[in-house]
Amino acid sequence: MSDFTMINCCLILCACLLSSQAVWSQRVRVEPEVTASPNGSVNLRCEFTNSGITKLTQVSWMFERVEGDRHNIAVFHPLYGASFPNKDFDGRVSFTQGSLENPSIRIDKLRMADAGRYICEYATYPSGNEQGTTTLIMLAKPRNSAIAIPVQASSSEVVVARCEAAQGKPEATISWITTIAGRYNHTSVPERDGTVTVKSEYRMIPTPAENGKEITCMVNQRTQIEPKTFPLKLVVEYPxxxxxxxxxxxxxxxxxxxxxxxxxxxxxxxxxxxxxxxxxxxxxxxxxxxxxxxxxxxxxxxxxxxxxxxxxxxxxxxxxxxxxxxESTEDPSSAGVVAGAILGSFLALVLVSALVAVLVMRSRRHQHGYSGDGEQGAYGNKTRLFGGKKASKNGAGANNNGPIYTYRESDPGTLTEKCNEFPRMTGSTPTAHDILLSGEMNEAERRKFDALNDSLEDEEEEERYDRFSGLPPSYQIHRHEDECAPYLDDDMESQRDGSIISRTAIYV
Incomplete structure (x- = not known):
């Protein structure tokens, strides 16, 4: 047989032995790991399954704080009963059921030193001893604290805040949350009972500007549902x-x-x-x-x-x-008030003057026959008045009963009689002076009618002279049946004195 064949046979034999041992060890059923807290209680379960023809002799619980250092803490024999040989667990350990098939134990008043490995071991025949191991993890909630350390402003780096998680199991972690420039360090100190105290310090160069700034210490640990936070305000002292x-x-x-x-x-x-x-x-x-x-x-x-x-x-x-x-004898604030009052009064006066000027202009325009938009009134830009005492020097008499006619350039081609324009002159022909008083003409036309009035007075004198001398009767303008009927523009003839007479409506 070759060496290679021999090696393969050995490996197969070892595998078989390990498999059989695994099958045997699986018959002792335990929990791989349990957790507990100081002053609490814990149940360590153990049972032997599928015993078959295997005869169970006795069961023992052993405690191993460190590997290789085992101590019996509880023994159960079907004939001799239970025994608790370790004084450290005296009065704190007991069997829950007291049988070889289920030799589970209970440990009360737990201490941090109780953390370690607990082995449930069966003595059997003919297979020998079989066992299962449970690891007990003692959890201790740390005592957390944080403080801000008062410091004086300086140019050297000093500790300005300290955070601590004391006697925790497992070891806590500490972190800092702040916008202040600085650094921190951690130290861990194991305690006799197996817990660990963690300390962290925050260092920085303190200045007056950092006084009152916020910094937060945050502690994380397995026993805490959420991180514990400590908001702090720095205390920097300065003159x-x-x-x-x-x-x-x-x-x-x-x-x-x-x-x-x-x-x-x-x-x-x-x-x-x-x-x-x-x-x-x-x-x-x-x-x-x-x-x-x-x-x-x-x-x-x-x-x-x-x-x-x-x-x-x-x-x-x-x-x-x-x-x-x-050097001032006047209160500048009072002078400002006076100046403001004067300026306000001046502005008010300007506004009132402007309003009065607008009203006066509108009144004058209304008197001169202008409308609100700057256009003339009903008589247009140039109004010509006819009738009244108009008479020619060639012997034509005056038409004292005739109406006054106006020629409107805004309405070309018509000559319109102004009826009832002079209510105070009912039944008689208005004079040029009356026309001026009516306010229907501008300054230029007023001057023309002043000259016309003088010429009419001269003609009246000549007419009276002609009548006494027995001359033929005067020409008169024929009145239309309708007192206010219009005459056509092409029937009128302009005169040198600015008036216009009809060519067809004159008879003897």
């Missing part, structure tokens, strides 16, 4: 930084109740705030009220440099302000 508020560069002579406020930024808060003048004593018109400086009335004594100083346990800080007095 006062002082500013003076309230000066507006408008301290004029005679101003009253001016106020300066001393603001001090410090941690811890300032314990003392004082005011003084750089030259010594404060002016008599000045009064100090805590961190405020009250100037009852501005005068030449206030034209000085004021100094505010604040102190805390870390030091002091001060700020100076040089007040400049303006």
């Amino acid at each position: 006062p930084t002082v500013t003076i508020e309230g000066y507006d560069n408008n301290w004029y002579m005679g101003r009253t109740n001016a106020v300066l406020t001393c603001q001090a930024d410090a941690n811890p808060a300032p314990t003392d705030v004082t005011w003084r003048a750089a030259s010594g004593q404060l002016p008599p018109s000045v009064r100090v009220d805590q961190n405020r400086l009250l100037v009852r009335k501005v005068d030449e004594t206030v034209n000085t440099t004021f100094v505010c100083e604040a102190k805390n346990s870390l030091g002091s800080g001060k700020k100076e302000l040089a007040a400049t007095i303006i």
